Amino acid sequence: MSFRLLQRLRNQKSSLIFNSPKLFTHFYSSLSEPRYRNSPTPILKQSIFTSGHVFCCRNNGFSPLLCEIFNIPCWSISARLLSSQAVVEQSTSDGLTVEGIIANGWTIYNEDESDWKSHASAIAQSIHLIKKRLRWKKLIHRLEILSDQLNKPDLWNDPVHAGKISREHGSLMGKMKEVNAFEQELLEHIDMIKLAREENDSELESESQKGLLTMRKHIKEKELEALLAGEHDTSSCFIEVQAGAGGTESMDWASMVMQMYMKWAERRGFGVTVVDEMPGEMAGIKRATIRVHGEYAYGYAKSEVGAHRLVRISPFDSNKRRHTSFASVAVIPILGDGFSRVQINESDLRIERFRAGGPGGQHANTTESAVRITHIPTGVSASCQNERSQHQNKASAMAVLQSRLDQLEMQRQAEMNAEHTQSLTDINFGSQIRSYVLHPYRMVKDHRTDYEVSHPDSVLEGDLDGFILSFLSASLDKDEDADL
Incomplete structure (x- = not known):
């Protein structure tokens, strides 16, 4: 110079x-x-x-x-x-x-x-x-x-x-x-x-x-x-998947949804652990909880809250008819000790121990290592049966219970239930946030943003970023200059 x-x-x-x-x-x-x-x-x-x-x-x-x-x-x-x-x-x-x-x-x-x-x-x-x-x-x-x-x-x-x-x-x-x-x-x-x-x-x-x-x-x-500028967006999270009405069809779909999120998390470099899983009678799962560990895991995953609808030719129908199935997704931030909003007293807990479910045979669990913990004042419960010991299952179940109670308190204080999760009971026609159509045409469409793709296989393999970013952008950019 x-x-x-x-x-x-x-x-x-x-x-x-x-x-x-x-x-x-x-x-x-x-x-x-x-x-x-x-x-x-x-x-x-x-x-x-x-x-x-x-x-x-x-x-x-x-x-x-x-x-x-x-x-x-x-x-x-x-x-x-x-x-x-x-x-x-x-x-x-x-x-x-x-x-x-x-x-x-x-x-x-x-x-x-x-x-x-x-x-x-x-x-x-x-x-x-x-x-x-x-x-x-x-x-x-x-x-x-x-x-x-x-x-x-x-x-x-x-x-x-x-x-x-x-x-x-x-x-x-x-x-x-x-x-x-x-x-x-x-x-x-x-x-x-x-x-x-x-x-x-x-x-x-x-x-x-x-x-x-x-x-x-x-x-x-x-x-x-x-x-990802929300209060808890940097947190890790639990993703809960539950089958809707439809019996075996919906249980199989719930299992597909759980696998989809596990693959998505792995693609993004997050750690993934199955915390709890209840198998269906014939196929799939009735419900499951996975832990996604990593920075901004909750910030990304929160856009997936809601009912997911699948339309396909049923592999369980001998007449090869088209079926519609539903599965619901809830996402709960893991706040950590410094952010926990609810103090849990041991006297408020009911702890039950039972044998973990499984496919049977050599894999059958012969000890009562699975744990279910219920918070008596609120009725909120959490269970875990995927760890090797009862002690580990109890620790994992307590982590899920703490996150659920924290979430419940956030909902009560902020009166913004939809921001964190939504009810797992309303899983039917008209409530879906996204449709996955495999027959008679192939398309995945988000009904909140109208974002769609014509290759559902890649979406089911975990390619969800397009849907997530589209929803996050639409949510934050709709009031364009209100906060400048």
Whole structure:
């Protein structure tokens, strides 16, 4: 970077230097050269102390060495200051904002086109979409409320409540700072390109163009993460499948649905364990519970709650007639000890032990290792028979029971039953969320979003991401600008 460009930035007295980690790092690498070390430093120091901007090496990722070189104090920024900054739009040195970029309507070309305006416009659109999905105004308002609560002197009198407030505050702060960093980086690159062109610095312009392209690719991943911004979306979960009306047909279909989710979880790299399974008399299962372990497992799986309908030629009908079967799916987040909402007392539990079911023969269980636990005050129960010992089955059943009671409490408090799960009793015509048709034509269609595919075999093999992302996008994007 030329000394002339440094002089030009000083004369502009823009905030670019002070709000741009990448640009400041670029300056630092230049200033490390002996010929620049003596001259620009006083220029930058003077600009910093006369600009009125806050410089924070800890919060913006600067090395403390920069503070030492420029003899600048290192301040920390409070949560309230950050939230207030989130309300004020960041801009380039000539006043261009992210919303201004969108308003300009720059044409968006493919990523292989070297047009910086195209990249900038695509990134700005992504930032706008992420803010919408995070419900930006509500996020900032909630952050201010949490900041006030954290400042109360008696907060830690209740460590459990304080821990919950602290965790939520940290999570929201991380999301807000990440979006602000995206905005800042975009505007930095634009400033750099404009200045490089004025100074005929082709190398710096090329670097900034590449930076925009890299950012454009990276921010697409963040669009997906923004779909999973719910309170418990990062949690693991239990998926419960239950056969509906239809006897053996529905039991066989329930088994197919359970296998479908196990394959889906494996494709996504989640851990899968069968916690409980009740076989059908002739085929399939009456009900089953599987544990899906991994980050964002609940965030993805929650879109699968509801009744699933299958239409096919029955393999159990000697006359080869077409049958319709139903299976219901419930998804329960596993909150963990720090988030559990219900304290379970041993005196409120009824524990029953019985022999695990199975195919018989050598596989028959000859000891009473299966466990069923009932929470007497609520009538909620959970069972497990798939572990090797009674102790392991009891631990697994307790984990399921805890999650079910937590879910019940969330439903009671928030009065949002449909968000977490729905009744397993309403499994019939008109209640399905998705239809899997294998005859007379082949198609899988989600009735909530109208998303459909014509290759049901791949769906039954676990290819569910298209349906899941379509539902999550539709759910969050329907109120397009209400929360910006």
